[in-house]
Amino acid sequence: MKNITILVPHHAILGTIEGPRFLLTEVNSYLRSMGREPAFHVELAGLSKQMSAFNGLYTVATHKTIHDIHQTDLIIVPALEGDMEQTLAVNKDFIPWMVQRYKAGAEIASLCVGAFLLAAAGLLKGKQCATHWAMANEFRRLFPDVHLVEHKIITDERGIYTSGGAFSFLNLLLYLIEKYVGRDVAVLSSKAFLIDIERRSQSPFIIFSGQKAHDDEQVKQVQEYIEQNLQEKLTVNQLAVQFSLGRRNLERRFKKATSNTVTEYMQRVKIEAAKKSFESSRENINEVMYSVGYSDTKAFRTVFRKFTGLSPLEYRNKFNKEALAV
């Protein structure tokens, strides 16, 4: 039997506390109905015995405070809301306990932006980590020494698990059920909870919005120029000349400010525009391709798949209602 401790931090997203509690408790009842022993003992633990969420809309009566827990096998860190630096500050008392339990052999899983608390504990240093794609820039800024993998919805490294954004935490839970109990029970749980067990990538959901939270004005101008001329075939040399910068200097500053190379940035801007067209317009794939400045179908498809995990056709079928109706 595994002892599971679900943390109840301040500003927690309740669905990522109750979702795991309910799913893991249900697993026990499936096992019982198969004549097997329950696998999980699930407890909610906070800094105090009662935690209030959303200005008192909900009150969570925790089973224990973390200080009463001296042995646990898996700690689940739920998603958090609000300004991350402030939310981390009010939850800093969880950190020494998490570090201590991890050193004593407990595993830890963070859900969505729960990764921020895990990273703040220093436990992700040098490790792979997933989090909500919309918080990726913020995460990199606060934790530059963590290896953020934006496209993944599950990472697993030395007893530390992280999940991608929002409801992709369900895939991490299935992964943990499979690991602790077995594939058959994970499949059964996926069917009972209507979770697509084969989801592995966050890429189809990522919206690229550029990274402008930096102070390099010249790089910002280059970014804006790229965004306004996405139908053109731009080259790095051309941009360097236009903004009177050495090519290597431009590359270095661009990467530092945006965490993309110039070429990646141009690709991402073009692909994001193509995605928008696929979602809403009736243009065919070639028309969309030309409108974002590609003329080689093979190159377009390769780049499209690199950033979205899907082919242009698959993407259109996923998001375009009319394409779907046909």
Added chain:
Amino acid sequence: MKHVSILVPQGQASLVNIEGTRQLFSEVNSLLSDMGRAPVFSIDLVGLSKETVQNGGYIVKPDRLLADIQRTDLIIIPAIHSELKQAIEDNQEFIPWIIQQYNSGSDVASFCIGAFLLAATGLLKGKQAATHWRFVNEFRLMYPDVNIVDDKIITAEDGIYTSGGAYSYVNLLVYLVEKYAGRDVAIMISKAFMIDIDRHSQSPFIIFEGQKAHEDEVIKKAQEFIEKNFEEKITVDQLADMFAVGRRSLERRFKKATSNTVSEYIQRVKIEAAKKDLETGRKNINEVMYDVGYSDIKAFRTIFKKITGLSPIEYRNKYLKVLEVA
């Protein structure tokens, strides 16, 4: 601006449904405000008392009491995990109010087994409804005049919406966002919450368990015979001879007791066995087919797809996945 009443029923209501809806609709409002558009939802949790204690250790303090809501535009009925009849009894007070609101123009949506409370209002009479696939038999018994569709995860008819099991509620939420705020916002929300907007069928998740909650002993024996001999070719005539019942009488009684025809039942038992084989992945598709008593690949594929919504290969790709992360 649409007023949304998220009901907080007595008993073990799904906090995942309640808080998930509140969070997602609130996020719609903030997305709209980022785009310089007006919010579309005004959201209240609506209860029968000022405080309800929910399973798992939560206290919910609804924003408003039912008696205080004169007019609403959308009513959300979450799943209630208490015993079904008890759940309806505990929440009788909601029923006349739901009917009255619907009659004055409000939409009504139920999630998962929340459909039982919705059906208790009589508003589903003659209409399509979805619910959790595990509860379809029970639903048919309790509400024979509702057209239950076990393959769908969303139904929409005359302002009444229902969703399939568990986390398929998020697909109905996205559907409602599209209706009230437009396709573009629905796509953005589906990306922010990592919801596969293109999910439409519950079929890939259904586990066929037969329907034995009836009193017709002869039919039960016929069902058991089918389940033990599904590898063989079984015909209706053969069963009629074996159990000394006229063929037409057998068909009629079988359908009445199980809500499947004899040949549908045989197909479902065979396909369920094939699914199990595909999940463990030790046999190739032809072997699986022969082992459940089919010899014509085309017929097997057609029936497999009819029942699961997927081809045998798609099904295998969905559920047969070896752990490969990090």
